[in-house]
Amino acid sequence: MTGGGGEQVRRLGGLEAEIMDRLWNWGRPATVREVVDDINRIRPVAYTTVMTVADILYRKGMLRREKTGRAWLYEALRSREEYTASLMQQVLGSTEDRQAALQRFVERMSPEDVSVLEAALRAAGHRPAGEVPPEKPS
Amino acid sequence: MSELLYRSGEFALRFHHVLPPLMLAVAAGVILPRFLVRSSWTHRTPRLTLGLWGLLVLVVTASLSLAVMQLFFPVAESHQLSEAAQGCFLTSGRRCVDVMLNDLERPSARAWAGFAAAVCPPLALALAFARQVFDFRRRRARHAEVLGMVGHWRSELGATVLPHTTPAVYCLPGRAPQVVVSEGAVHALTGEQLAAALEHERAHIAGRHHLLAAAASAVGALSRRLPLARLVRDEVPLLLEMVADDRALRRCSRRALAVALYAVAAGQAPHAALAAGGPSALLRMRRILQPPTERPTVPGVALLVLTLAVGLPGLAAVCCSVPAPGM
Numbered sequence: 373m374t375g376g377g378g379e380q381v382r383r384l385g386g387l388e389a390e391i392m393d394r395l396w397n398w399g400r401p402a403t404v405r406e407v408v409d410d411i412n413r414i415r416p417v418a419y420t421t422v423m424t425v426a427d428i429l430y431r432k433g434m435l436r437r438e439k440t441g442r443a444w445l446y447e448a449l450r451s452r453e454e455y456t457a458s459l460m461q462q463v464l465g466s467t468e469d470r471q472a473a474l475q476r477f478v479e480r481m482s483p484e485d486v487s488v489l490e491a492a493l494r495a496a497g498h499r500p501a502g503e504v505p506p507e508k509p510s
Numbered sequence: 511m512s513e514l515l516y517r518s519g520e521f522a523l524r525f526h527h528v529l530p531p532l533m534l535a536v537a538a539g540v541i542l543p544r545f546l547v548r549s550s551w552t553h554r555t556p557r558l559t560l561g562l563w564g565l566l567v568l569v570v571t572a573s574l575s576l577a578v579m580q581l582f583f584p585v586a587e588s589h590q591l592s593e594a595a596q597g598c599f600l601t602s603g604r605r606c607v608d609v610m611l612n613d614l615e616r617p618s619a620r621a622w623a624g625f626a627a628a629v630c631p632p633l634a635l636a637l638a639f640a641r642q643v644f645d646f647r648r649r650r651a652r653h654a655e656v657l658g659m660v661g662h663w664r665s666e667l668g669a670t671v672l673p674h675t676t677p678a679v680y681c682l683p684g685r686a687p688q689v690v691v692s693e694g695a696v697h698a699l700t701g702e703q704l705a706a707a708l709e710h711e712r713a714h715i716a717g718r719h720h721l722l723a724a725a726a727s728a729v730g731a732l733s734r735r736l737p738l739a740r741l742v743r744d745e746v747p748l749l750l751e752m753v754a755d756d757r758a759l760r761r762c763s764r765r766a767l768a769v770a771l772y773a774v775a776a777g778q779a780p781h782a783a784l785a786a787g788g789p790s791a792l793l794r795m796r797r798i799l800q801p802p803t804e805r806p807t808v809p810g811v812a813l814l815v816l817t818l819a820v821g822l823p824g825l826a827a828v829c830c831s832v833p834a835p836g837m
């Protein structure tokens with residue numbers, strides 16, 4: 373059933389986020405058991421499910437792992453900040469393709485162009501955001 | 511010598527069949543786009559203008575189809591559909607089916623080649639569109655996957671928040687659409703301004719603007735020389751922004767949207783080494799600030815384009831182009 377499949381994919385996507393979130397917060401390598409135990413404090417989740425998703429994340433290149441004894445130790449390959457920065461780079465990117473794929477509120481502009489925008493705003497009698505009103509009753 | 515005369519005569523004969531669709535293609539692909547892009551009213555009525563650009567693309571595609579088809583058709587066969595149509599009219603439709611069936615009995619190989627050639631322009635357009643749609647979808651899926659891990663949903667905003675200090679507001683359209691704001695934007699904008707920016711993005715999603723953006727990008731990718739293709743690629747994204755601005759303005763003040771536009775642009779500027787977008791944001795800004803004055807009238811060139819779109823391909827098809835091979 374496609375609907376059920378879609379639900380399954382969404383659920384696994386959510387689990388991916390939960391696993392990454394914990395590894396980022398801990399900032400150290402962790403076993404699947406530790407992750408499962410931590411998620412189980414909020415909701416029940418099967419050990420094998422977490423193991424499968426951790427393996428998917430490893431294959432996607434988001435986690436690295438090494439074997440200690442009988443268990444794998446997983447660790448985030450890049451920090452949360454690095455992933456955020458890469459997303460931001462896509463949003464602020466200058467190629468038209470990106471602009472069309474992600475619809476941005478306003479395109480990237482040079483400081484000179486921004487000052488032209490500001491002049492237009494002032495000419496219409498509006499103050500740019502965050503500025504103190506020029507005249508205050510004394 | 512007589513051979514040469516004969517050949518050039520034949521060329522002229524065939525050429526006169528290619529001429530109407532070719533002229534139509536030049537009008538809709540070269541001349542009208544330049545008028546349209548220079549007209550001042552187009553940005554006042556972005557929806558109408560989007561429709562006109564779309565019509566011009568359809569007219570050029572259809573007339574190029576007819577033109578290449580004519581190149582392949584044997585001259586002798588080229589008048590036969592008009593004759594068949596004439597036959598239909600003369601018998602007031604009684605013998606119509608009869609005539610059509612007889613006419614289409616045995617098309618020659620060249621006629622088949624003509625039909626095949628006629629399919630090429632619309633097929634190229636459709637393939638380029640499909641490619642863009644899938645390409646955009648792939649990029650967005652990759653983006654959304656990482657976003658799902660680093661961003662968090664804020665239900666009071668109805669948006670995903672990205673933990674980054676640079677202000678940014680954008681949307682990921684498609685089957686699971688979402689609006690995204692950075693923490694920088696949440697801090698830089700007041701509640702009203704943020705609501706205006708989010709409303710603008712929701713307008714993109716509701717209007718399925720990503721499909722039109724993909725179409726414009728596909729047309730632009732097909733040809734660099736044709737003015738229509740180049741102008742569609744540049745103008746359609748801007749018009750889509752204007753449509754989204756207009757829709758946002760139904761729910762927020764002009765002032766809030768204008769200041770939000772400025773504040774996000776200003777916050778991004780220090781990070782914009784290769785910025786390329788100034789003029790279109792300024793056009794939008796002026797448009798947002800300018801209170802609506804008079805009701806825009808439908809201008810002459812719009813009517814002209816509409817007439818062309820509706821009338822001429824039909825005319826070209828009936829009077830001198832499509833043959834019914836094998837009569």
